[in-house]
Amino acid sequence: MSAERVTFTADGLELVGNLAVAGDAAPAVVLTGPFTGVKEQVVGTYAAQLHERGFTTLAFDHRGFGESSGRRAHEDSQGKLADLRAAVSLLAGHPAVDPARVAVAGICLGGGYAVRAAATDPRIGAVVGIAGAYNSPVRFSSGDPHSYRQALKSFLDRYDDELPAVAPGGAIAAMRGDEPFAYYGTQRSTAVHWENRVTYGSLHALMTFDALGTAPMLSETPLLVVHGRTDDYCAPELAELLYRDATGPKEMRWLDARQHIDLYDVQPYVGQAADAAATFLRRHLGDATMVPDTASNA
Numbered sequence: 001m002s003a004e005r006v007t008f009t010a011d012g013l014e015l016v017g018n019l020a021v022a023g024d025a026a027p028a029v030v031l032t033g034p035f036t037g038v039k040e041q042v043v044g045t046y047a048a049q050l051h052e053r054g055f056t057t058l059a060f061d062h063r064g065f066g067e068s069s070g071r072r073a074h075e076d077s078q079g080k081l082a083d084l085r086a087a088v089s090l091l092a093g094h095p096a097v098d099p100a101r102v103a104v105a106g107i108c109l110g111g112g113y114a115v116r117a118a119a120t121d122p123r124i125g126a127v128v129g130i131a132g133a134y135n136s137p138v139r140f141s142s143g144d145p146h147s148y149r150q151a152l153k154s155f156l157d158r159y160d161d162e163l164p165a166v167a168p169g170g171a172i173a174a175m176r177g178d179e180p181f182a183y184y185g186t187q188r189s190t191a192v193h194w195e196n197r198v199t200y201g202s203l204h205a206l207m208t209f210d211a212l213g214t215a216p217m218l219s220e221t222p223l224l225v226v227h228g229r230t231d232d233y234c235a236p237e238l239a240e241l242l243y244r245d246a247t248g249p250k251e252m253r254w255l256d257a258r259q260h261i262d263l264y265d266v267q268p269y270v271g272q273a274a275d276a277a278a279t280f281l282r283r284h285l286g287d288a289t290m291v292p293d294t295a296s297n298a
Contacts, residue, residue, distance in 0.1 A: 017060025
């Protein structure tokens with residue numbers, strides 16, 4: 001994939017991305033990805049997959065991460081939504097893009113941001129969530145409200161402090177466990193501008209970010225949910241609820257992945273997810289280069 005380095009601004013911050021144009025008036029997709037992720041990792045993988053299938057793609061670093069400016073290693077929920085609006089504007093204003101054929105696709109935490117962005121930006125013609133984190137503060141707090149509020153307090157008490165994003169052997173980290181480390185802590189995710197750190201304030205942002213609650217606002221925006229049947233980090237139950245609560249045209253595709261990170265870089269799952277996304281986006285945005293649809297709908 002031949003991509004052009006582009007810069008654009010959101011709230012006065014410079015954002016850096018990779019833009020790959022598929023051809024005049026080809027349907028276009030903004031990609032947003034996992035917590036702490038940068039454009040050379042998961043979103044870069046999916047950008048390449050969708051570009052091969054005939055889509056113009058924009059993979060970029062959100063504020064505070066990768067090559068983009070902003071407070072380092074800090075999750076800013078409202079800021080990331082502003083970043084997505086700016087990314088949509090960049091694509092919609094590009095001479096090779098039809099502004100009526102722009103979609104957003106999100107992977108992992110980006111799935112929640114993609115849904116939230118599509119619910120409030122009518123310029124987005126379709127939205128795809130892949131292994132998405134459809135966070136819901138109401139659900140997070142419903143089982144044990146006291147513990148939820150204590151967790152929020154602990155994050156606020158150390159708001160500006162940092163902790164590792166991942167760590168081996170169950171050590172303290174924002175994404176604790178062997179599975180996140182198997183991706184971010186190994187050669188699988190090698191990226192020059194990725195940093196293994198994040199603020200405690202970022203965890204407060206994650207715990208209070210509501211993606212699931214915006215599902216009923218997708219009344220005119222087609223939604224595709226692609227999710228692994230087994231996922232210990234982004235609950236399949238929340239994916240089901242998102243699909244249930246969405247009020248517009250919608251499709252759901254289950255994949256037989258064994259781990260959440262299988263949808264990051266493991267075949268055949270990434271190819272299946274990309275096929276499903278391409279077929280869905282062609283249906284709702286218009287045609288692109290046709291490829292066989294091999295994704296499982298079992």
